[in-house]
Amino acid sequence: DPVQAPDFTKCGDAHDAQTGAALDVKCCPPLADKIIDYKLPPFQMMRIRPAAHRASKEQVAKYEEAIRRMRELDTTDPQDPRGFMQQANIHCAYCNGAHDQVGFNNLDLQVHNSWLFFPFHRWYLYFYERILGKLINDPTFALPFWNWDNPKGMTLPPIFDKTDSPLYDANRDPNNRGFSVVDLTITRSKDNLQLVANNLTAIYSEMIRSVSTATDFMGKPYCAGTNPNPGPGSSENGSHTGVHWWVGTKDTSGPNKLNEDMGNFYSAGRDPAFYCHHSNVDRMWTIWRDVLKTDVPKDITSTNYLNAEFLFYDENKQLVRVKAGDCYDQRKLGYDYERIDLPWLNYRP
Numbered sequence: 001d002p003v004q005a006p007d008f009t010k011c012g013d014a015h016d017a018q019t020g021a022a023l024d025v026k027c028c029p030p031l032a033d034k035i036i037d038y039k040l041p042p043f044q045m046m047r048i049r050p051a052a053h054r055a056s057k058e059q060v061a062k063y064e065e066a067i068r069r070m071r072e073l074d075t076t077d078p079q080d081p082r083g084f085m086q087q088a089n090i091h092c093a094y095c096n097g098a099h100d101q102v103g104f105n106n107l108d109l110q111v112h113n114s115w116l117f118f119p120f121h122r123w124y125l126y127f128y129e130r131i132l133g134k135l136i137n138d139p140t141f142a143l144p145f146w147n148w149d150n151p152k153g154m155t156l157p158p159i160f161d162k163t164d165s166p167l168y169d170a171n172r173d174p175n176n177r178g179f180s181v182v183d184l185t186i187t188r189s190k191d192n193l194q195l196v197a198n199n200l201t202a203i204y205s206e207m208i209r210s211v212s213t214a215t216d217f218m219g220k221p222y223c224a225g226t227n228p229n230p231g232p233g234s235s236e237n238g239s240h241t242g243v244h245w246w247v248g249t250k251d252t253s254g255p256n257k258l259n260e261d262m263g264n265f266y267s268a269g270r271d272p273a274f275y276c277h278h279s280n281v282d283r284m285w286t287i288w289r290d291v292l293k294t295d296v297p298k299d300i301t302s303t304n305y306l307n308a309e310f311l312f313y314d315e316n317k318q319l320v321r322v323k324a325g326d327c328y329d330q331r332k333l334g335y336d337y338e339r340i341d342l343p344w345l346n347y348r349p
């Protein structure tokens with residue numbers, strides 16, 4: 001059977017995803033009196049997500065203002081599910097065992113390390129983007145993507161690195177600011193040229209070379225009543241995890257715990273860069289599916305995948321139920337990505 005949407009009324013304590021140790025974070029969502037089966041709303045204009053390093057002044061200003069208003073909700077109405085911390089806590093609740101699988105109290109619901117990874121994060125960003133748009137009354141607002149698969153986008157996007165911006169997060173590795181090139185495969189090299197070549201080769205490999213079945217890319221099957229973490233897809237395991245690790249702090253001499261914010265499930269969503277990173281993770285899914293002309297089958301047709309469910313609050317604070325199979329085509333969801341060249345296509349190892 002497909003994994004069912006969690007029961008928010010049974011949400012419990014969060015624990016470390018690797019060690020099981022209790023975490024002193026409370027990340028359960030607010031409760032709602034009803035759950036609505038989500039219908040994709042009609043839209044007039046496609047939201048086109050821009051590369052963060054190429055976003056226009058106007059796009060950046062809107063993004064900053066939307067995040068500022070989202071952060072403001074944390075103080076004015078902490079129970080508003082659209083607030084900044086509430087949005088961050090979604091990740092914690094779905095990833096640190098706060099939700100059990102419905103009907104299996106001894107099994108955590110976990111949206112990583114399986115085929116739920118792409119659809120869960122797509123829906124998560126979908127509602128996050130709509131909430132930001134709603135907060136600034138702009139139904140065309142589109143979430144930028146961190147274009148780390150292109151040498152021009154391989155540093156932390158500068159819009160996240162201005163200390164007075166709402167997009168800033170102090171809990172990051174200070175060594176990886178400015179011109180440092182992201183280290184997608186955790187080589188720990190500091191040589192920018194070597195890192196660029198290594199990153200491009202790694203992306204070629206996780207998009208093409210190491211993928212011969214749909215689940216090689218998407219992640220292993222994960223069904224109701226089975227253990228979480230059956231195995232991540234190539235992209236989740238590779239560049240996706242590399243970016244998380246690279247941004248998070250490695251310095252625990254101060255108040256921070258290791259890898260906060262980006263490098264831990266419970267705290268990753270507290271860094272605005274998380275959503276921009278995941279926008280590119282989502283984009284890589286669309287490229288793998290639409291652009292790459294390989295003979296690998298792209299679609300997972302199992303109903304255990306298609307009917308897996310999640311709950312989110314939408315931009316109108318309504319609790320809605322969505323299915324993994326219903327987010328297949330991003331254009332039907334009302335958004336798409338700015339087209340950028342794909343230099344990694346020429347980095348066959």
Ligand code: C2O
Nearest residue numbers: 091112240244278
């Ligand atoms: Cu839910 Cu990048 O992790």
